[in-house]
Amino acid sequence: MISEAALDRILPKVTKPARYTGQEWNRVRKDWSKAKLKIALAYPDVYEIGMSNLGLAILYELLSQQDDILAERVYAPWPDMEDALRKAGLPLFTLESKRPLGEFDWIGFSLQYELNYSNVLNMLDLAEVPLLASERVDMPNAPLVIGGGSCTYNAEPLADFFDLFVVGEGEEVVLELAQLYLAVKASAAPEENWKEDFLLRAAHIEGVYVASLYTVHYQSDGTISAIEPMKAGVPARIRKRILRKLPPAPIRPVVPFVRAVHDRAMVEVMRGCKRGCRFCQAGMIYRPVRERPMDEILEAVDQLLANTGYKEIALVSLSSTDYTCIEPLARELSERYAAERISISLPSLRTDAFSMALAQIIQRTRRTGLTFAPEAGSERLSRVINKGVTGEDLLRTARAAYANGWLRIKLYFMLGLPTETMEDVLAIANLVKAVLDVGRRERGRRVQVSVSANTFVPKPHTPFQWLPLQDAASIRERQMALRKELRDRAIKLNWSEADETWLEAALSRGDRRLGRVIQRAWQQGARFDAWSEWLQPELWRQAFAEVGLHPEFYTSRQRSLDEVLPWSHIDTGVSDSFLWDEYQRALHGEPSVDCAEGCMDCGVRAAFGLVGCPPAGSGRGTVN
Amino acid sequence: MTPQSTQRLRIVFRKGAEIKYISHLDLMCAWERALRRADMPLAHSRGFNPHPKLSFASALPVGFIGRAEMLDVILEQRLGLRDFAARLKAQLPCGLELGSVTEVPVALPPLPTRVAAAEYEVAVQSQDTPDQVEARLRGLLAAESIPRRRERPDKIRIYDLRPLVQELHVVGRLKDMTVIGMRLQSNAQGTGRPDEVMAALGMAEAVRVIERVRLILLPD
Numbered sequence: 001m002i003s004e005a006a007l008d009r010i011l012p013k014v015t016k017p018a019r020y021t022g023q024e025w026n027r028v029r030k031d032w033s034k035a036k037l038k039i040a041l042a043y044p045d046v047y048e049i050g051m052s053n054l055g056l057a058i059l060y061e062l063l064s065q066q067d068d069i070l071a072e073r074v075y076a077p078w079p080d081m082e083d084a085l086r087k088a089g090l091p092l093f094t095l096e097s098k099r100p101l102g103e104f105d106w107i108g109f110s111l112q113y114e115l116n117y118s119n120v121l122n123m124l125d126l127a128e129v130p131l132l133a134s135e136r137v138d139m140p141n142a143p144l145v146i147g148g149g150s151c152t153y154n155a156e157p158l159a160d161f162f163d164l165f166v167v168g169e170g171e172e173v174v175l176e177l178a179q180l181y182l183a184v185k186a187s188a189a190p191e192e193n194w195k196e197d198f199l200l201r202a203a204h205i206e207g208v209y210v211a212s213l214y215t216v217h218y219q220s221d222g223t224i225s226a227i228e229p230m231k232a233g234v235p236a237r238i239r240k241r242i243l244r245k246l247p248p249a250p251i252r253p254v255v256p257f258v259r260a261v262h263d264r265a266m267v268e269v270m271r272g273c274k275r276g277c278r279f280c281q282a283g284m285i286y287r288p289v290r291e292r293p294m295d296e297i298l299e300a301v302d303q304l305l306a307n308t309g310y311k312e313i314a315l316v317s318l319s320s321t322d323y324t325c326i327e328p329l330a331r332e333l334s335e336r337y338a339a340e341r342i343s344i345s346l347p348s349l350r351t352d353a354f355s356m357a358l359a360q361i362i363q364r365t366r367r368t369g370l371t372f373a374p375e376a377g378s379e380r381l382s383r384v385i386n387k388g389v390t391g392e393d394l395l396r397t398a399r400a401a402y403a404n405g406w407l408r409i410k411l412y413f414m415l416g417l418p419t420e421t422m423e424d425v426l427a428i429a430n431l432v433k434a435v436l437d438v439g440r441r442e443r444g445r446r447v448q449v450s451v452s453a454n455t456f457v458p459k460p461h462t463p464f465q466w467l468p469l470q471d472a473a474s475i476r477e478r479q480m481a482l483r484k485e486l487r488d489r490a491i492k493l494n495w496s497e498a499d500e501t502w503l504e505a506a507l508s509r510g511d512r513r514l515g516r517v518i519q520r521a522w523q524q525g526a527r528f529d530a531w532s533e534w535l536q537p538e539l540w541r542q543a544f545a546e547v548g549l550h551p552e553f554y555t556s557r558q559r560s561l562d563e564v565l566p567w568s569h570i571d572t573g574v575s576d577s578f579l580w581d582e583y584q585r586a587l588h589g590e591p592s593v594d595c596a597e598g599c600m601d602c603g604v605r606a607a608f609g610l611v612g613c614p615p616a617g618s619g620r621g622t623v624n
Numbered sequence: 625m626t627p628q629s630t631q632r633l634r635i636v637f638r639k640g641a642e643i644k645y646i647s648h649l650d651l652m653c654a655w656e657r658a659l660r661r662a663d664m665p666l667a668h669s670r671g672f673n674p675h676p677k678l679s680f681a682s683a684l685p686v687g688f689i690g691r692a693e694m695l696d697v698i699l700e701q702r703l704g705l706r707d708f709a710a711r712l713k714a715q716l717p718c719g720l721e722l723g724s725v726t727e728v729p730v731a732l733p734p735l736p737t738r739v740a741a742a743e744y745e746v747a748v749q750s751q752d753t754p755d756q757v758e759a760r761l762r763g764l765l766a767a768e769s770i771p772r773r774r775e776r777p778d779k780i781r782i783y784d785l786r787p788l789v790q791e792l793h794v795v796g797r798l799k800d801m802t803v804i805g806m807r808l809q810s811n812a813q814g815t816g817r818p819d820e821v822m823a824a825l826g827m828a829e830a831v832r833v834i835e836r837v838r839l840i841l842l843p844d
Binding site for chain 2: 004005008011012016017018020021023024025255257258259306307308309310311340341
């Protein structure tokens with residue numbers, strides 16, 4: 001255990017020291033000596049980001065409820081804290097008991113963003129845990145390192161460092177793994193190394209991917225010829241795990257002292273998204289749609305507010321305005337909590353009249369800003385990505401927003417979408433100008449429009465997975481064109497930096513050879529790559545060069561239908577033929593219907609043996 | 625515009641070592657949330673973005689313990705003091721402890737304007753003998769002025785620490801530590817910081833614990 005005195009020597013000198021001291025409301029402290037399985041839940045970014053993650057909150061509450069299990073939290077120390085820890089010779093520790101990570105049975109990382117990978121290695125190193133799974137396998141006392149979250153849909157670049165990954169929804173798998181772990185450990189002879197036995201048996205649990213049990217064969221051109229299990233009985237493909245019914249919403253989340261990025265209560269109203277936007281990885285990998293019944297949501301909100309003291313409740317999902325009962329739900333919440341001045345928020349709105357009506361229901365007082373994500377500027381491109389909103393929709397919605405009291409509108413677009421031309425880019429500019437004009441006519445000079453034009457990264461398991469990342473020069477050209485067109489003080493324009501984009505593209509689309517690149521970059525000092533002030537792109541380029549790999553091989557190459565993609569053994573239930581068809585339809589500008597309008601036969605229904613998909617009508621929370 | 629039914633309560637509380645690294649802003653937020661969890665009928669400010677009417681006597685710097693910190697809260701309905709205290713206690717996070725709750729007149733001036741001075745106890749671990757520590761204190765008290773630099777993000781200011789030090793003495797010894805007590809001015813005209821005093825004593829490195837033990841208010 002790290003002593004208070006030891007912490008007092010370093011904490012006064014670091015920024016936001018309360019990131020490292022815990023004691024928050026609803027944190028769970030359990031008796032260390034009584035827990036049979038001790039799990040450190042780790043988030044490889046700073047506290048304020050990690051504390052906003054709903055997935056970890058779900059697991060923390062679930063694991064803490066189990067009699068035999070103790071779960072504690074740890075986040076990436078900010079570079080000043082890392083320095084202080086290293087200088088003082090202190091290992092990384094959890095917030096609850098202040099024990100070093102190395103004393104836990106499992107370290108479970110939430111992997112949500114590729115630019116956090118260097119922090120994963122750094123946290124293991126600060127915990128004095130050997131980085132490579134192959135080094136740990138013969139050390140019965142080394143913690144098991146487990147990864148979960150959206151990055152596990154292509155976890156290959158991290159394969160060397162993790163003992164296993166959980167692909168898909170973790171609520172059931174984690175308990176099955178815990179049971180297996182305790183059983184194998186208990187039945188092992190004193191000197192026996194039982195880890196390999198455990199991993200082999202774990203690989204049979206649906207949703208568990210033990211990367212070390214698979215071998216990847218490469219062709220002379222560097223592409224993959226095959227990915228094969230090395231032992232009999234290990235499944236050739238790893239099917240993601242889903243829950244047929246949404247598990248109970250967490251109602252006792254830890255309330256941070258240090259203000260988190262999303263400092264509010266969250267209730268998950270729905271999992272999955274019916275829309276089928278072709279660029280969107282979440283929309284493909286989190287299928288099928290499952291809604292939480294409205295009465296369950298109302299009950300959860302009531303308890304959440306009573307247990308936390310938050311003033312804001314967010315109804316979260318990939319597209320909450322698509323929740324069947326969203327309007328009655330918003331109305332009910334708004335009426336129930338008006339006297340207590342609780343505000344209700346939806347992460348983002350669709351550009352339609354319905355969304356506008358919703359916004360009016362939930363934001364009765366402070367009408368500051370509204371966020372919309374048209375993603376494409378032209379209607380042609382909107383059809384390519386299957387977003388299905390028109391410029392007219394946006395303008396009508398914007399007019400209603402301004403007329404009803406809002407002054408700031410935020411618009412999300414992407415640059416570098418497949419088939420995009422300069423004409424499409426100029427269409428973004430025209431749309432933004434038209435929105436501003438509408439605003440000025442309604443409200444005069446106080447109106448503001450902020451525009452975010454991030455570069456599109458084609459992601460695994462989407463219809464665009466075969467496509468290259470648009471080259472940096474033409475992205476630059478498009479960014480400049482936007483800047484030239486949008487020179488108005490009322491318009492704020494920002495975009496993602498090219499260095500961040502290529503690294504994200506390489507790491508998200510890479511194979512397991514990238515493990516050495518990540519390790520090299522970390523050794524050379526890569527940390528907090530998701531933070532532009534810390535990202536050192538040169539260091540990553542050099543790491544690629546030293547390992548003898550070309551980032552362009554991963555980012556800039558059109559892949560063919562018959563190429564074995566690095567993530568091809570990960571089975572989301574969505575078939576490759578559906579993804580390819582969607583890609584072809586995109587090229588022809590053909591829209592596809594959403595799951596509520598009709599079934600495009602993506603494969604999920606068959607893969608999981610679902611009868612109703614998505615759940616028809618309201619209030620049905622399950623698919624069966 | 626204050627309805628008769630409102631009630632102003634003065635809360636004395638401890639900010640313990642467990643949460644001494646929480647900033648004042650975050651502490652305010654933690655109090656607001658605890659009061660909301662306790663379902664207290666908080667009075668709010670008017671306007672588009674209403675805030676509960678909480679008023680803290682004085683911000684405690686990050687890293688300090690507070691033995692008897694103070695905050696006033698205004699309720700829009702009257703509550704029994706015992707009921708209030710019991711409900712609140714159940715909702716306070718670890719490190720926040722309720723000392724006392726008393727009712728004060730709603731019309732009193734805002735709490736921060738009533739603070740005159742603060743008493744601190746600073747535990748130090750140094751090579752000095754008790755006599756040497758005493759000698760350092762006498763030296764500081766004997767000085768006419770003690771110029772200190774205060775670095776702000778925008779500018780550097782030189783100020784005189786001496787008039788802010790009203791009392792300075794050795795309280796006693798606690799295990800291997802010497803505890804130094806001091807009373808420092810704390811108002812709009814100037815606020816003395818105990819860590820500054822320790823630096824002026826040449827003992828900054830020896831400081832182990834700083835605790836604000838009492839806030840001294842002007843008579844009402």
